[in-house]
Amino acid sequence: MLVDFDYFFAQIEERRNPSIEGKPVVVCVYSGRSQDSGAVSTANYVARRYGIKSGMPIALAKSKLENVEAVFLPVDHRLYEEVSEKTMTVLRGYADYFEQVGIDEAYLDVSRRVNGSFEQAAELARRAKNDIRAQCELTCSIGISPNKLVAKIAADAQKPDGLTIVKPDQVESFLAPLPVDHLIGVGVKTKERMETMGIRTIGDLAKYDVRRLIEVFGRKLGTYFHNASMGIDDEPVQERGEAESMSRIATLKEDTRDLKVILDRTDRLCEEVHEDVRQRGLGFKSVGIIAVFIDMSIRSKSKTLDNPADELEILKRTVWELFEKLLSDSELNVRRAGVRVSNFAKEQKTQKQITSFLGNFEG
DNA sequence: GTATGCTTTCGGC
DNA sequence: TTACGGCCGAAAGCATAC
Numbered sequence: 001m002l003v004d005f006d007y008f009f010a011q012i013e014e015r016r017n018p019s020i021e022g023k024p025v026v027v028c029v030y031s032g033r034s035q036d037s038g039a040v041s042t043a044n045y046v047a048r049r050y051g052i053k054s055g056m057p058i059a060l061a062k063s064k065l066e067n068v069e070a071v072f073l074p075v076d077h078r079l080y081e082e083v084s085e086k087t088m089t090v091l092r093g094y095a096d097y098f099e100q101v102g103i104d105e106a107y108l109d110v111s112r113r114v115n116g117s118f119e120q121a122a123e124l125a126r127r128a129k130n131d132i133r134a135q136c137e138l139t140c141s142i143g144i145s146p147n148k149l150v151a152k153i154a155a156d157a158q159k160p161d162g163l164t165i166v167k168p169d170q171v172e173s174f175l176a177p178l179p180v181d182h183l184i185g186v187g188v189k190t191k192e193r194m195e196t197m198g199i200r201t202i203g204d205l206a207k208y209d210v211r212r213l214i215e216v217f218g219r220k221l222g223t224y225f226h227n228a229s230m231g232i233d234d235e236p237v238q239e240r241g242e243a244e245s246m247s248r249i250a251t252l253k254e255d256t257r258d259l260k261v262i263l264d265r266t267d268r269l270c271e272e273v274h275e276d277v278r279q280r281g282l283g284f285k286s287v288g289i290i291a292v293f294i295d296m297s298i299r300s301k302s303k304t305l306d307n308p309a310d311e312l313e314i315l316k317r318t319v320w321e322l323f324e325k326l327l328s329d330s331e332l333n334v335r336r337a338g339v340r341v342s343n344f345a346k347e348q349k350t351q352k353q354i355t356s357f358l359g360n361f362e363g
Numbered sequence: 364g365t366a367t368g369c370t371t372t373c374g375g376c
Numbered sequence: 377t378t379a380c381g382g383c384c385g386a387a388a389g390c391a392t393a394c
Binding site (some may be wrong): 027029030031036037038039040041055056057058059060061062063075077102185218220221243244245246247248249250251268290296336338340 | 377378379380381382383384385386387388389
């Protein structure tokens with residue numbers, strides 16, 4: 001089953017200050033560029049009735065809520081992380097196998113402890129919901145199904161505080177009428193492409209020729225869409241490891257394509273990222289940058305180092321190099337700039353020794 | 364042709 | 377009327393090695 005917390009950030013804010021319950025609550029990421037510059041992170045259901053959505057400009061959300069007594073709050077990631085940890089600890093107790101996804105979702109494989117019974121799974125889910133309500137004062141929505149793919153969609157079917165059970169023989173009829181973008185991996189772009197192919201619902205997708213899907217989307221994705229449309233998925237629920245990349249991105253005070261101005265900002269981002277990798281005791285082998293231009297188009301560049309590094313200066317220097325290149329092939333001003341490291345190596349010194357050891361033989 | 368690694372873009376939350 | 381974050385992982389597309 002999949003457990004998904006309802007409007008997580010906004011619900012935590014309601015819990016912190018119950019007097020705002022019943023009003024539209026909009027949790028925002030303020031970019032700091034001007035008073036209302038930034039985007040909506042999450043909104044409660046009262047706000048959603050006014051058309052407030054995640055990712056929407058704050059200024060637009062405010063205009064939709066003018067003449068309404070609404071509450072706009074900045075994100076408090078520290079608090080949400082703390083609450084998340086507590087909820088995940090509670091949920092873990094209900095699973096044979098557990099997989100956290102993001103800050104507010106988790107898959108629980110409960111097959112063994114319910115002997116494959118969907119009735120018992122539903123009962124277990126009700127207990128988990130009560131437990132979460134009692135211990136964390138939060139509501140969540142749960143989807144129960146034979147696999148992860150369908151459980152995710154089932155959890156979305158009834159919200160908030162929902163519980164949706166889709167048994168094996170109900171999978172096909174449950175999926176068929178839903179728009180294709182209910183499937184993980186189908187976003188705006190893929191939805192548009194499918195639309196032109198006459199595919200609107202998951203049922204349409206199921207009827208579509210597999211070979212044709214593979215021609216259009218490639219072997220991996222084409223096969224995935226075909227199987228997904230029929231509710232076929234055998235991905236195991238498994239514990240996730242540590243993050244494979246770490247990044248920071250920030251909105252610049254002003255749009256610019258002045259390398260010095262950009263680097264002045266990204267240097268600080270490098271320091272933050274460097275602190276994160278240092279705390280985990282890792283070296284990084286890849287360094288990347290991200291630029292969001294004034295037209296909101298996104299470009300990125302990355303470079304793989306010869307050896308894993310853990311020095312801040314190497315990070316800064318590589319970021320410099322990459323931005324220099326990126327600016328040389330775009331004329332647009334930059335609005336946001338970011339830094340990313342990945343390809344982590346645990347025992348950096350050993351790696352270096354092995355490399356030089358091999359190096360001796362190559363020569 | 365297959366395997367593998369690197370770069371870039373896409374999409375979810 | 378316009379308005380616009382900050383992360384993460386997955387996969388495509390390409391190059392290279394064998």
